[in-house]
């Protein structure tokens with residue numbers, strides 16, 4: 461009886477959704493989380509474990525489809541393409557194309573028509589040339605999928621000690637290197653480019669609420685103008701990648717920001733009207749002293765406590781009594797059952813690549829206190845679905 465009722469409700473929902481009515485991203489996210497929880501109830505224990513065990517081949521099939529050029533070849537056209545015509549366009553084996561296409565169909569990335577032709581699902585446009593998911597897949601395949609299969613061996617070998625040595629993480633074992641991930645990455649153009657693109661595009665997707673919408677920039681800037689009304693606001697983005705965060709701030713319509721982004725050493729210095737890009741290694745003393753804001757976006761989670769303290773100590777030494785350090789990161793709740801799946805995935809990625817972690821509120825507080833900084837306030841977005849992002853406001857003690 462219950463099953464019948466649930467089935468009729470779900471079938472009705474399916475009909476409504478087929479009309480494409482649901483466009484609000486927050487509503488979609490909320491509903492998909494409910495559906496995921498429902499699926500866990502519907503699946504038998506065997507099915508749940510089976511689904512878990514077979515994720516890797518599916519992801520590799522997607523990477524193969526990208527490399528073969530399949531996503532650039534198939535389209536949403538109702539008529540679709542046969543495996544033979546896809547194979548002939550790409551100059552590859554029909555049987556292999558057929559097998560890859562079958563995997564894409566069961567993954568929901570392609571559809572098979574009544575005439576046995578293949579057409580793509582609209583979502584795969586981001587796997588095409590220039591699409592952001594393409595960079596993500598290249599990066600995940602070339603790094604994560606090489607490292608994760610070794611994580612279990614690494615932990616067994618190190619007798620299940622929590623990884624915390626930045627120079628001897630599962631990454632170094634899997635890649636057979638002594639280099640830190642960022643040193644290794646800097647020598648690989650394709651992966652570095654994919655990483656930079658991923659960082660640029662993922663900020664908006666992984667943290668849908670931009671940090672200036674969480675931290676009251678305007679209000680705090682007025683506070684700083686009050687302290688020293690004659691000068692512009694100086695904002696230093698440390699470890700700013702290719703400057704993606706500066707763009708976010710410049711978008712906020714704040715007229716007099718003098719933003720200087722400290723990027724890694726490889727980025728050549730150059731200046732524009734409103735900001736200056738500087739090469740800077742954050743393990744060296746911070747050259748911009750007494751700035752209004754220092755900003756660390758997605759930096760501390762890359763580093764275990766020893767290195768995180770070194771980075772923070774250099775910033776503390778540069779801060780004056782009015783300076784504020786802003787840390788934008790995932791900040792896990794101290795309450796264990798307030799868990800967001802994406803945050804837990806990210807935590808394991810940090811473990812595998814960096815021997816690092818996604819920190820809880822308490823872990824962040826203790827980290828700052830250990831270097832003479834104090835967490836003044838935790839700013840969180842009003843609503844967050846995918847991750848517990850926050851902006852931490854920190855000052856000198």
Ligand SMILES: C[S@@+](CC[C@H](N)C(=O)[O-])C[C@H]1O[C@@H](n2cnc3c(N)ncnc32)[C@H](O)[C@@H]1O
Pocket residue numbers: 642659660663698699700701702704705722723724725740741742743756757758759762
């Ligand atoms: C996870 S990314 C975050 C980038 C950016 N803050 C963002 O949120 O989009 C980490 C950044 O730290 C940079 N980085 C790594 N080691 C560094 C160092 N020693 N000094 C300065 N930047 C470094 C990397 O190049 C990379 O751009």
